[in-house]
Amino acid sequence: MSTSLITNIGELTTNVGLPEGDRFGTLHDAAVLIDGGRIAWVGSADAAPVAAPDADAIIDAGGRAVIPGFVDSHSHLVFGGDRAAEFEARMAGQKYAAGGIRSTVAATRAASDDELRARLRGFLDEMLAQGTTTVEIKSGYGLSVADEERLVRLAAEVTPEVTFLGAHVVPAEYADRVDEYVDLVTGRMLDACAPHSRWIDVFCETGAFSVEQSRRVLEAGVSKGLLPRVHASQLGPGDGVRLAVELGAASIDHGTYLTDADIAALAASDTVLTLLPGVEFSTRQPYPDARRLIDAGVTVAIACDTNPGSSFTSSMPFCIAIAVRDMGMTPAEAVWAATAGGARALRRDDVGLIAVGARADLVLLKAPTRIHLAYRPGVPLVEQVWKDGVAVFAAPSKARGTENRGSLA
Template identity: 60%
Template sequence: MTSELITGIAELTTNAGSGPGDVDGNRITDAALIIEEGRIAWLGAAVDAPDADARTDVGGRAVLPGWVDTHTHLVFAGDRSAEFEARMAGGRYAAGGIATTVAATRAASEEQLVTGARRLRTEALAQGTTFLEAKTGYALDVEGEARSARAAAEVADVVTFLGAHLVPAGVDRRDYLDLVTGPMLAAVAPFASYIDAFCEVGAFDVEESREVLLAGRAAGLGVRVHGNQLGESGGVRLAVELEAASVDHCNHFSDADVDLLAGSSTVATLLPACDLSTREPFPPARALIDAGASIALATNCNPGTSYTTSMAYCVATAVLQMRLTIAEAVWAATRGAAVAVGREHGVDAVGSLRVGGLADLQVLDAPSVSHLAYRPGVPLTVGVRQRGERVTIGERR
């Protein structure tokens, strides 16, 4: 058993405290930590550090938990840059664009889907994302969704079944709902932990979404919802009613929706990169936090609305545009996100650094996490450890 002492940590963000405002519980300055067998064996003030078999000096940099990205659609084929270009010239995003990706995904082999998803997973990992969720939802037939779920399970830590993404062209709505809640669910469930539905005009209404989500729950899956992205779709209310783990997007909100979420166990997962790419209004993040709701930040990496794997970009945008504090944004992208996938506590908890916990962490080429928003767009993550294993060289560039 080899132990490694990491020294030279100017600021260690553990996010092991009681909330983003718990500075003393979340942060140690002039810190050190010891990794052993993929886990944190010790952490604390550098002056108190015990000896270890090996030593790595990160040279006065900040260390924080790896990002926890709880909303991606990594399994797809094709490109939607023309649609993006048209949108930037004044068009509006609509759910129907999904059909373009469905056609390309159906035409791809499973190997091609795995290769594409792995490329994005690798890209995300190199930028500090040590835990990632991925959804199906771009095949929309039984064999294709099962293929997508297998591909997602190859590259992601958690898989979500999103058969209810769009009713495919030429298929009767009722027939499709029967397929999603019957044979498609049966084929995908062995690879998935969650079910999701796109509850939106142009996709599925509240009744249809409820039917799909309840079928998933009966099959043993947790519930997630794409809600209130393009209008007040009722997705937030449905998510709270079903005690969903998370309702994602949340761009169009009433005050009642804020109160509902604040009084629930459902996490509001905000997707700032998607909001910029679709030019939807940002969610009322401050109002949600001030009302006591739990929030998470995620990339929503997909070819239609948010083609980025950068959690750092989401954190910077959440601070600069959505008025989160640095501590709130970093928390929402790590420990807050862990809540949204049921991984906040326990031996395999993610999103925080604690003795005995997983050594999933990143090193910034900066003395503090405030640089994530202070120096937006700069690739600050120079070192990543996943389960203690070195992903990139982070020490002294």
């Protein structure tokens, strides 16, 4: 196995807390040794020649910043169609509602496997180019046994972090038979999808599924060995947070409308709150107060929620910039939430950090500090990306000899 040394790193974010109290593990004038797809050594650039005397390749970071690869713990990448007209209507003042999902269901059902697969790989390439090296992918745009099965099967081709979300909304053919649809989701649909999935999710919200129906879905998934996650409190306050904490869900996602009791429950639990800044940007709902959440002791992640209706962005740097400007996070907190926070939302300890033994998923920025991710919004600041120690993306000036790889494990 080859070894690579990245040295002359101006600012290295490790996400491994330092004794002097820096919980982001920030090192300056640093170096990282990669061996066989894992991190083998982290330390001072001055010590690198002694720590890694025989590295096969030496990469000079030129004083620029290196961060862990982004961990996007909430996405919906397998779908057909487009909802640009719906976005335009919202920008003109129309209120967002969950019902628009059904138009994507129709387009997804009409698309072939090859069409969906090609589009999925296109999104993965977008994500790699913006520093995302691990992604979770949900189903939820099939809403029939056959279509949900193929969505999780296609997602499983590119990531182990696959979520069965048959309980996204009630499809049109079950509009007046919601409990019958829940029976389908917890029965034949779950049987077909569980072999391809790690997670079970439900949209516990007005216009989607009640807390009682959501409990049925989650408990059925757990009985099949799937781990629970919950969409909740996006459109208004509800009981989704209480349910998620009670069932030990890895994350509750959205959390736009939280009560004091919700925040206290999350702070006392292991459930991560995944914030989705692109959703509030696209729907014009109020931004959650991340400062209040962090100060209360809630573990916060940031994800893109890439989907055609409420957040059609695959850019984690864009979401970081929003979180800093409009949600009260510091740049360091936002980067942590998009890396280590996402890893915690996926119950992973091998990604989202730069430490000995972790996967060698790293991002070299065209900037001296991580602050620039928020300071220079919309500017392509990713210079190079490594996934499992392999260079999978390089900016155009360095792109010769590299290629994108459509797999984000």
